[in-house]
Amino acid sequence: MTYFFQLVVSGIVVGSIYALAAIGFVLIYKSSRVLNLAHGQLIAAGAYITYTLTVYCHIPIYVSFVLSMILTFFLAMSVERIFLRRLIGEPIISVIMVTIGLMSIIDGVIYLTPFGSENLSFPSFMPSQPVVFQGIYISYTQLAGVLITFLLIGVFSWFFRKSTVGISMRAVSDDQMASMSIGISVPRVFGLAWATAGLTAAAAGGILGNIVGLNFDTLHAFGIIVFPVVILGGLDSLPGAVVAGIIMGLIQQFASGYLDGNWGLSGTASLLPYIVLLVILLFKPHGLFGTHEIERV
Template identity: 60%
Template sequence: MSYFFQLLVSGIVVGSVYALAALGFVLIYKASRVINFAHGHFIAIGAFTAYALSTSLGLSVWIAAVLALAFTAIVGYFTERIFLKPLVGQPIISVIMVTIGLASVFGGLIHMTPYGSGNFSLPGFLPEGGVNFAGISVSYPQLLAVVFTGVFLAAFGWFFQRSTVGIAMRAVADDQMASMSLGVSVEKVFALAWAAAGITAAAAGLIVGAISGLNLEGLVGIGLKVFPVVILGGLDSIPGAVVGGIIIGILENMAAGYLDAYIPGGGTGDVFPFLVLLLVLWFKPHGLFGTEEIERV
């Protein structure tokens, strides 16, 4: 039984990373109906910026983290301004392909730096060891990851419920025409959504850096795992991103923990989320909390 709970706990930790990553993804989709295939690269940009600042400039990890969040937000903002804005009103395939192209460009740029290949780990800033509770061990970084995710989500929740900008963003997601006529700058909201997505992506990257090592492929892989998460939770639902993230994290760990033994080569955790994705698409395409699209002639 303690094996089960151990898997559950590590699933929640992984799931909180997915939840954060998915949050940014959903923000972009909600505001501008764009599926961002470069999300994994935003995660990588955030994580490696923090790593570069803390190792080469010798900044403390916390300052480096804040600067990385800001930098990724700027990257997100200008990505929207430069590359996505000219494509407003174009068919979906163009918008999808431009994010795929951007993913390739970002990948190339990261490969231009020494961080393209190899493993890196953020300098330790937390005490070793962890909490032991009834045979289940949780390390401090893991604990921090969950707490940090919780705080981050609460901050975003406050931002969307209370702040003017957040309310404007929700209004645009709801009805662009109506919010435009009430004086909300839809263009600005699109760019802000990308900036906010950059922040959450960087936060996810930082957490990965805290609980395990950084490597480009792994970080970009999180960008792919976001798809099962958002489909399960509902593409346009922020609570869905959080719930979906944690469920997928748990399922992935459970699958790896219980099924790997029966499969030559293992690695069940990598594919299981996508099987879930297909099942959800077959039986409940709009996910747990997504808005059902009703079509009328």
């Protein structure tokens, strides 16, 4: 039974990091209907900013983590302002193509720095001994990752439900024309969505970097790995991203724990989430919590 609960805990840990990374996609899609394919690059940028502040500027890592979120907030806001603002009203496919271009640009910029081709790790700042409860292991880094994820999810839930800006963002997501008619600045909402997505990307990058180390390939690939989570959750649903993240994390851990290595199976932990995704989409094409839009002709 201990083994089962260990898999549950590991699944929640992995799933909550997926959820945190997926939130960035959802925030942008929710407000602007754009899939930001450069989200993995923002995750990597956030991780490297945290590293730079910690190692080169000698700022305590906790402070660097927060500063990195703030800096990435403004970085993503600038990206939206420079590259995407002028595409408002253009076909969505054009905007998605711009995010692909953005992906290459950020890749190129990071490859110009030593980070692009170096392997690094954050200085140790957590106890190296894990937390052990009834034979179940969880490292302090993972624990911190889960706590930060749930804290941010809580903050965002409040933000979208209670704050004026959050409600404006939801309104823009529902109907841009109607939102403009009541005085909401749609461009401002788009900018804010990108900025907030940047903030979550930096948080995900910092946590990921602490868990797997800083390798650019691994970090930016995470933006693609987390994509099934976004689809499963329903593209425009924050709770969907969280639930789907944890479902994916649990599926991976159970596949790894019970299927891999038995009956000649291997690699099911990587494959099974996609199979589950396809099966769920057969029955719920908009994902678990996605908005089911009905178009009347």
